[in-house]
Structures are given as structure tokens and as C-alpha cells.
Amino acid sequence: MSDMVHGSAVAIDGNGLLLLGPSGSGKSDLALRLIDRGAKLICDDILHIESCNGLPQLTIAPNIAGKIEVRGIGICPIDFVDCAPLRLIVQFTQDVDRMPPEHQSITIAGYSVPMFKLDPFQVSSALKVEWALRSVIDAGLHPVANADATSNESVTM
Secondary structure, eight states: OEEEEEEEEEEETTEEEEEEOSTTSSHHHHHHHHHHTTOEEEEEEEEEEEEETTEEEEEOOGGGTTEEEETTTEEEEOOBOSEEEEEEEEEEOSOOOSSOOSSOEEEETTEEEEEEEEOTTSTTHHHHHHHHHHHHHHTTOOOEEOTTSOTTOOOOO
16 A cells, blocks of 8 residues: 655665655755755655555656656656655755754654755755755664554645
């Protein structure tokens, strides 16, 4: 069983990152900047979250696999990976706390997943995403199945 999510997803060193924000908020733009730094696209715009061995897995939407929207240019082909384990959610906002609480999380697809908030259009956004992922990995944080969540619950932006 899988949940469909509106967002963009990339993999950095095999770790899946889900970029969430409203339409036009910069998900594809930040994904492109991360790809330029070595990330691999999983899927842009629509993707699936599937449970695999008790952990959430980001997977492609087959009809748009290997395509990314480049605003002002169009839909472009790009190398991609089929899936990666979800390790971090990046929630887009213009109102970022200077010193956010440690170890924030958000529930999606029945899992409590490490999360941090980001203004995607700052010059340093791609670096901040990489640092946030490193801090999640260094702290040993992983998504945890949420017993209170229903199997079809999802966060959509």
C-alpha cells in the first residue's frame, strides 16, 4: 500500500529527502540545486511513499519518472533513481526560526519523520538541506511508525 504525495524528492548518498510546499514554492528549483551538488532525483511533483520493512520509502510515479519541471523552460528529462528510504522532510516556509527546536518531526503516511523548515530561495538553501540531513544521520534519527496514524494519512502542500 502506498500514499501519494505532492512534492519533490531527491536522494543524497542513498538517503531520501522529501521537499514539501505549496505549488510554485520552489520545490523543483531546490531539487535542481541539490542535483547540481550530486543528489539524484527520485520524482518531481507527485511521488509515492510505500512501507518497506517497516520504514517509509520514497518511490517514483511511473508516468513522470525521469522528468523535472524547470520553470521558464518546461519539462526536462533527467537521471533518476526509482526509490530511496525517507530520512528527512524539508517543509518550505518564509518564517524560519533562527534557533528551531531540536529534533522536529512531522507525520506523513503513518510515520513520524524528522523535519526542518526552510526558506527555499535563500542562496544557502541547498547547503542547509545537506547539513540538516547530516545532523539527522549523526543523531541516528529515523522515521518511526506512528500507531495513532491511519494508513492513508498524508501531508499535502
